[in-house]
Amino acid sequence: GRKWIKVSQLDQELKGQTVLVRGRVHAVRGKGKMAFLVVRESGYTVQCLASIAENIVSKQMLKFISGLNKESIIDVEGEVSVPPGEIAGTSQQVEIQIRKLFCVSKALPSLPLTLEDASRSELDFEKAEKEGKQYVKVGQDTRLNNRVLDLRTPCNQAVFRVQSHVSMLFREYLVSEDFVEVHTPKLMAGASEGGSSVFTLDYKGQPACLAQSPQLHKQMGICADFGRVFEIGPVFRAENSFTHRHLCEFTGLDLEMEIKEHYFEVIDLLDKLFVHIFDGLNSKCKKELEAINQQYPFEPLKEAGTIVDPMGDLNTESEKKLGQLVKDKYDTDFYILHRYPLAVRPFYTMPCADDPRYTNSFDVFIRGEEIISGAQRVHDVDLLTKRAIECGIDVKSLSTYIDSFRYGVVPHGGLGVGLERVVMLFCALGNIRKTSMFPRDPQRLTP
Ligand code: 4AD
Known part of the structure; x- marks a missing residue:
């Protein structure tokens, strides 16, 4: 019988069986009475052979196969065979002897990129x-x-499978810890993270913003008694700087939770959450990490580490230096800094009880670059209003947020993670555009 199978599943167990495969023409070469065709599906490749010997395929068919344009979509039916020795240049260690071949969708004869391997x-x-x-x-x-x-290269196929696993593992862990997944509005009346990097728009005659984070509404979820909430969704930042790690739209992994006694409860959770994510990636994405490593070699992450009490905020340069320092001293690539000065954190951040020049806040780094920032939040209405005014924020635009705290709210804290940054830094890819499927940066709004 006919059996559809994925290229990635073709193995020697299938020897002698007739299979049906759909993929792209990755490479094709005619040679005398034979044609050699490499078929690629989702980054995996298999060699297929057509021969006019013994009338397996016709002469016209051989000509047709030899003339196929690269990247065209084809259906191939044939028998799986296992040649002696290793097959170089393809991911699968079997061949298909072509019986039938259909071209489903033709590609243009010349490509702007080479996708050989x-x-x-x-x-x-x-x-x-x-x-x-x-x-x-x-x-x-x-x-x-x-x-x-x-995106069709094996490396890029792998990058976005890894990305998919990061959000799956994030969701899996938080749901198991009794978090509720929520979806907050991306159209807002005022900026959630301060004014400079906000996209503004006209909302039916009313001035509006694209959400710079789910910050305000995830906290309002706590005011609404959900206890623990998380969200995976788009975040918009009107970044002016064109850097390797800033996008104008990225995917935020956010969470917010009740604090019972100490804001370290948030750090504790994040530590376990990220161990779950990294362990999950290492065990579930072995093939993908290998494919990425083949194109962009990297070292696996070292164990987690923690250092405390920095005196100032960090720029890219000092983050990197610190990363090296931590690596040398503690032999780790994943670490947390906390107790940032008040002046460098957003208005909603809780000052330290023992010294209000500092805050109950933290950043998390991988390979010396920030991937997470988080904090305990101010839940006292008067202090919140005072801090907003001190930070030059238009309190009127935040009035529904501030009012939410007037009917009682539990102490709480949370954090925000950049999905593209996690993948970029875990895989050491060096540029955030590699981990965004269709990146939006200060110079790019297409494709
Ligand atoms: O540090 P940020 O701005 O923090 C917040 O949005 C807070 N509301 C989080 C909280 O719960 N306290 O952003 C959080 C994370 C950063 O650590 C970084 O990984 C990522 O989002 N990020 C960006 N990623 C890509 N492009 C940008 N322009 C980013 N800006 C921040």
Whole structure:
């Protein structure tokens, strides 16, 4: 009988069976009475052979196969065989002897990117040959302008499977800890994180903002007695700086929770949450991490570590230096800093009880760069109002938020994580555009 199978599932157990595979023409080469075709599906590849010997396929068919354009979608029916020795250049260690082949969707004959294999995907060999060079690097803009092609490389297929696992593991752990998943509005009357990096728009004649975080509404969820809430959703920042780690739209992993005795309860939870995420990635995404590592070699993360009491806020340079220091001294790539000065944290951050020049707040770093920031929140209405005014915030635009605290609220705290940053830093990818499917930065609004 006919049996559809994924390229990734083709193995030697299937020897002798007839299978049906749908994939793309990754490479094709005609040679005498034979055609060699590499079929790719979701980053996995298999070699398929067509032969006119013994009338397995017709002469016309052989010609048709040899003339297929790369990246066209094809259905192949054939018998699985196991050749002696190793098969170089494909991910699957079996071959398919083609019986039938249909072209489902034709691709244009020339491509703006070369997608031969993982290590070559950043290199344009056709262009290099024309220019008489050994290789030409395809610039990041070319890749991003042609993102649907770029995303087809094994490395990029793996990156977004890893990303999917991060949000799945985040949700899995929090649901098991009795958190409720919520969805807060992204259209808001005022800025949630202060004025400078906010996108403004017209909301049917009323001035409005795109949410810079779910901050205010997740806290209102606590005021509404949900106890523990989390959200996975879009976050908008009108960033002016064009850097390797800032996007104008990213995916926020946010949580907010009641605090019983000490704000360290939040740090405790985050520590366990991230151990769950990292362990989950290492055990569930072995193949993906390997594919990424093949193109962009990286070292696995070291054990978690904690250091306390920094005296000031950090810029990129000092974060990196500190990362090196922590690595040298504590041999870790994942660590937490806390007790930031009041002046460098948002208005809703709780001052320390023993010294209000500092706050009950923390940042978490991977490989020397920030991925999480969090804190205990001010839950006293008068202090909250005072802090908003001190920070130059238009209190009127926040009045429904502030009013939510007037009917009683439990002490609480929480944190926000940037999904793209977690994947970028876990996989040591060096640029956040690599971990956003269709990145939005100060210079890019398409594709
Ligand atoms: O540090 P941020 O701005 O904190 C907040 O939004 C707070 N409301 C969080 C809280 O619960 N206290 O953003 C949180 C995280 C950062 O640690 C970083 O990982 C990521 O979001 N992030 C960005 N990621 C990509 N592009 C940007 N422009 C980002 N800005 C922040």
